[in-house]
Amino acid sequence: MGGVSTLTGLVLNMHSPGYDDARQDYNRRFPPFTPRYINFCQDEDDVQRAVKWAIDHQIPIRTRSGRHSYEAYSLVDGGLIIDVSQIDAVVLDQQTGIAKIGAGVPLLKVYQELWNQGRVTIPAGTCPTVGIAGLTLGGGFGLTSRLFGLTCDNVMGLDMVLADGQVRHVDDQNHPDLMWACRGGGGGNFGIVTHFYFKTHKVADVTIFYLQWPWAELPRVVKAFQNWAEPEKLDFRCVPLLKLTSKEVGQVVVVGQFTGPQEAFAPVLSPLIAEVTPVDIIIRTVPFIEAVYYFGGVKPDMPQFLAHGSEITKFKNTSAFQYQPFSDDALKVIVDHLSQTPGPATLVQFDGYGGAVSLISNHGTADPHRRGVRASVQYQAYWTEDSQAEAHINWVESFRQAMLPYTRGAYVNYCDANIVDWPRAYYDDNIARLMDVKQHYDPLNVFDYPQGIGRIPQALKFLGGPTPKS
Structure with missing residues (x-):
């Protein structure tokens, strides 16, 4: 062989x-x-x-x-x-609160094991089957991130196999430049992580919420959401998601989680409801782990819109970041694109940023999308037949392009081959430092992929202009 x-x-x-x-x-x-x-x-x-x-x-x-x-x-x-999916153990140190997590553990298992072992968690996403490694190395945002930070912010150290085949323990004292790059620089670039060491956080009950409005109210709801979800004014315990479906489906929805009881959440939510009254509202206080299952699409008794689970596994998603409130012109672009979709399973989603995410500077980790960000934006399309692919992919790209005057950047974990200037979109002013780290630890570009950091010089040369210097 x-x-x-x-x-x-x-x-x-x-x-x-x-x-x-x-x-x-x-x-x-x-x-x-x-x-x-x-x-x-x-x-x-x-x-x-x-x-x-x-x-x-x-x-x-x-x-x-x-x-x-x-x-x-x-x-x-x-x-x-x-x-590395079979490197999948989760072990919580009861004394230090540090969890050693194998790089192959799916997110649902991370949440369940940490809950079982100590009623603790890390801030991460909602999709139950995503691997902890890619999620963490690219940043990682979830329903406790405004309180506890991005997933990568909670990494205290990691074990990594480098291009020389040797294992290094990486933390803020050992290879701090590599530690910086692994907090948001994206997976598959510098080596292969085998284990992460996470700071964990105590959790108990949380309040989950679902609000829905008629599709005709979309512009009013977006404006009200923007007023309510001001990144540095909204209670850090609250992480809201605004989901706008195709006109065909006709849903305008705010869902999310408040880390605390319902009575504490009521005054937080009231300004949004006062500005635009929903036609449907569900609020429940549940143990944290139950909320994980709800948002992961595992429980059948919550609205389907909360679910990630789906039989549809052909999709095109891309991203951007919102820094300013959307103008009427931006809202028109949103309405126009959601009114002319190639199929019903099309939407745009806004995840409310700020809080602990923006306490770290845009250069404090490799992820530059922190201070000033109001929301991450996700343009999404799903389909079942191969013949539907082109129309859905084109719709997503058209939507992204039309929103460029009102957004900036892109999220490396939502990689998109259609983004021509992907180095600046993903990494902004952190490009030069990432290139230096890459050159130091993997000069032969052993760890490579089409939008890998080793390909940044080639991409920038194609785009024209000087290569950034550190």
């Missing part, structure tokens, strides 16, 4: 049972890739052997945890997929 016997863990090739499933990612809009080998690593030694083998055989590497790359960047034809 061409020396593949030196690989350890579970190794699949195209003749192996399970290969066809293993070469698929979550987003099925892409045709199947044909990697030479898929190596399911079970410990650090497996990862080290895989990296060394790929370098010795000059075979491209892709790293994978939860299979959730929006552009299938964790796959490559003819290469080696180093999959």
Whole structure:
């Protein structure tokens, strides 16, 4: 097998049972890739052997945890997929409150294990199947982030296999430049994380909320939401999400979570309700872990709009950040695009930022989208048939382009191959420092993918203008 016997863990090739499933990612809009080998690593030694083998055989590497790359960047034809999904233990130190979490743990298991072991959590997203590694390395935003920060802000250290095949423990004292880059610089760039060490936070009951208005009220609701969700005025315990569906579906919805009891949340919510009265409202105080299941789409007794779970696995999502309240012109763009959609499963979502996220400067970590951000913006389209793909992809890109005068940047975890100036969109003024870290730890660009940091010089040369200097 061409020396593949030196690989350890579970190794699949195209003749192996399970290969066809293993070469698929979550987003099925892409045709199947044909990697030479898929190596399911079970410990650090497996990862080290895989990296060394790929370098010795000059075979491209892709790293994978939860299979959730929006552009299938964790796959490559003819290469080696180093999959860490079987490094999946969660261990909470009861004395320090530090949780050691394997890089392959899916998010729902992270939440459940931390709850079981100590009624604690980390701030992270809502999708139950996303892998902790990609989520964390690209930033990570969730329903406690305005209170506790981004997921990456809560990483105290990590263990990483570097391009030389050696394991390094990385934290603010050991390789601090690499630690900085791993807080928001994106996965698959500097090495392969095997374990994270997270600061955790005590949680108990939270209040979840769902409010809905008629579609005709969309402009009024957006304006009211903007007034209510002022990033530095809204209670840090509250994380609201505004979801605007296609006109065909006709829903204008605010959902979210308040980390505290309903009686404390009532005065926080009242200004929004006073400005524009919803036609439907649900507010419940539940144990934190129940809220995780609600927003993960696991419980059947909440409105479907709360659910991430879906049989539709072909999608195109992209992103931007809102820094200023939307003008009437911006609202017209939103209404026009939601009125002319290629299918019903199309929407735009705004996640309220601020709070603890903006307590760290835009250069304090590799993620530059913090201070001044009102909301992250997500343009989303889902479909079932391959024949529908082009229309949905074009609609998302048209929407993103039309909103460029009113938004800035993009979120590296919602990678988008259509963004031409992706280095500046993802990293803004942090580009030069990220390039320096890359050059120091991976000068041969062993860890590469189409929008990897190793390709920034080439991308900027294509765009014209000088390469940023640190």
